[in-house]
Amino acid sequence: MGMTRTLLECSLSDKLCVIQEKQYEVIIVPTFLVTIFLILLGVILWLFIREQRTQQQRPGPRDIAPVPPSRDLSWEAAGHGGNVALPLKETSVENFLGATPALAKLQVPREQLSEILEQICNGSYGPILRANMNTGDTSKPKSVILKALKEPAGLHEVQDFLGRIQFHQYLGKHKNLVQLEGCCTEQLPLYMVLEDVAHGDLLNFLWTCRRDVMTMDGLLYDLTEKQVYHIGKQVLLALEFLQDKHLFHGDVAARNILIQSDLTAKLCGLGLAYEVYTRGAISSTQTIPLKWLAPERLLLRPAGIRADVYEDPTVLIIFITTGAPPYPEVPPASILQHLQKRKIMKRPSSCTRTMYGIMKSCWCWREAGRPSPRELRLRLEVAIKTADDKAVLQVPELVVPELYAAVAGIRVESLFYNYSML
Numbered sequence: 001m002g003m004t005r006t007l008l009e010c011s012l013s014d015k016l017c018v019i020q021e022k023q024y025e026v027i028i029v030p031t032f033l034v035t036i037f038l039i040l041l042g043v044i045l046w047l048f049i050r051e052q053r054t055q056q057q058r059p060g061p062r063d064i065a066p067v068p069p070s071r072d073l074s075w076e077a078a079g080h081g082g083n084v085a086l087p088l089k090e091t092s093v094e095n096f097l098g099a100t101p102a103l104a105k106l107q108v109p110r111e112q113l114s115e116i117l118e119q120i121c122n123g124s125y126g127p128i129l130r131a132n133m134n135t136g137d138t139s140k141p142k143s144v145i146l147k148a149l150k151e152p153a154g155l156h157e158v159q160d161f162l163g164r165i166q167f168h169q170y171l172g173k174h175k176n177l178v179q180l181e182g183c184c185t186e187q188l189p190l191y192m193v194l195e196d197v198a199h200g201d202l203l204n205f206l207w208t209c210r211r212d213v214m215t216m217d218g219l220l221y222d223l224t225e226k227q228v229y230h231i232g233k234q235v236l237l238a239l240e241f242l243q244d245k246h247l248f249h250g251d252v253a254a255r256n257i258l259i260q261s262d263l264t265a266k267l268c269g270l271g272l273a274y275e276v277y278t279r280g281a282i283s284s285t286q287t288i289p290l291k292w293l294a295p296e297r298l299l300l301r302p303a304g305i306r307a308d309v310y311e312d313p314t315v316l317i318i319f320i321t322t323g324a325p326p327y328p329e330v331p332p333a334s335i336l337q338h339l340q341k342r343k344i345m346k347r348p349s350s351c352t353r354t355m356y357g358i359m360k361s362c363w364c365w366r367e368a369g370r371p372s373p374r375e376l377r378l379r380l381e382v383a384i385k386t387a388d389d390k391a392v393l394q395v396p397e398l399v400v401p402e403l404y405a406a407v408a409g410i411r412v413e414s415l416f417y418n419y420s421m422l
């Protein structure tokens with residue numbers, strides 16, 4: 001106001017007036033511009049942060065869901081969390097590796113790992129390799145699986161990898177869980193050494209069964225209903241074991257069940273169980289395919305062991321159809337609406353009414369309505385007694401892995417298949 005009045009009262013030759021006019025240009029206009037600039041900067045920063053957050057929350061590939069947290073709060077009471085985390089005081093990976101005495105007893109001398117035989121696949125930490133390990137008897141090297149930590153790795157990745165080895169150590173031995181043999185972690189590259197379950201995962205095994213291969217390396221590929229129950233029961237024993245430790249698996253699927261030549265089943269893919277162990281919940285960045293998830297997980301609600309029970313019969317049905325994708329008629333993205341209408345997987349012709357009855361009890365929408373792993377195992381044990389041990393499960397069509405991946409809503413790279421159509 002004052003400035004406007006001065007302008008009206010003075011003439012062009014009035015120096016004071018010129019000075020005041022310059023004050024207007026020199027002080028107010030730049031202040032105004034700086035304010036605009038700061039506001040714009042703030043808006044850009046806000047948009048950037050918002051985009052970053054959305055990206056973090058966004059599920060990775062299509063049809064893959066973020067996994068909700070677990071409901072099992074007893075993990076803290078069970079002494080989990082914190083314990084497994086190794087201190088991050090050291091600033092370099094080399095110094096850090098020297099500071100992990102907890103793993104000293106597990107060390108396998110590197111020179112014992114004589115020969116890398118093949119790379120099986122790329123796992124969540126890095127390459128998964130098959131190697132020979134010298135056991136003292138040079139004529140008989142032992143085949144082992146090496147899970148390597150991909151390089152270059154930062155301190156947090158190293159810490160997570162070492163924590164994962166300690167998790168295996170904490171779990172201890174169970175006949176139906178893949179076994180830790182040791183580790184090489186005193187220097188880079190880092191390896192987790194696991195027993196070799198030579199016939200690989202159940203999905204590949206089932207696909208091989210379709211090829212009418214009678215026996216291979218002593219393994220029978222003619223599956224009967226009784227054997228389906230037998231393998232299902234072993235998976236449940238592994239789940240009971242995890243439940244006793246206040247854990248759950250989080251990704252029960254044929255691709256995470258390894259098969260030995262005597263048809264012993266071993267649960268692997270313990271990445272989510274490790275998250276439950278360390279954090280009491282599953283991180284939302286870990287992803288698994290929608291068609292395997294229990295309703296509470298599709299709805300991003302906390303889940304527990306009964307979500308595993310929901311997934312277990314999905315394995316059975318994949319089994320009984322020798323490796324067909326679940327819900328073939330439902331697009332992966334529509335699975336939640338499908339389940340909300342209380343629709344479940346149809347009974348395949350090869351599935352008896354008894355087995356389908358068991359499956360239906362596990363696919364109950366409400367968690368509380370589903371059996372516990374132990375109750376389910378007991379039901380399988382009863383069913384085994386009258387199960388058919390003669391008729392061989394056969395589906396003549398061979399599986400095209402890429403087609404399977406599309407129908408199942410799974411990334412084809414995650415199948416790790418060594419199956420060929422030839």
Ligand SMILES: Nc1ncnc2c1ncn2[C@@H]1O[C@H](COP(=O)(O)OP(=O)(O)OP(=O)(O)O)[C@@H](O)[C@H]1O
Pocket residue numbers: 120121122123124125128145147178194195196197198199200201255256258268269270271272416
């Ligand atoms: N001990 C083993 N013996 C034989 N094959 C194995 C073994 N461990 C893993 N594999 C093969 O590697 C694949 C991936 O294994 P797994 O899911 O354990 O690895 P990952 O990607 O490191 O997952 P996670 O971090 O959940 O453990 C399996 O499907 C199987 O084909």
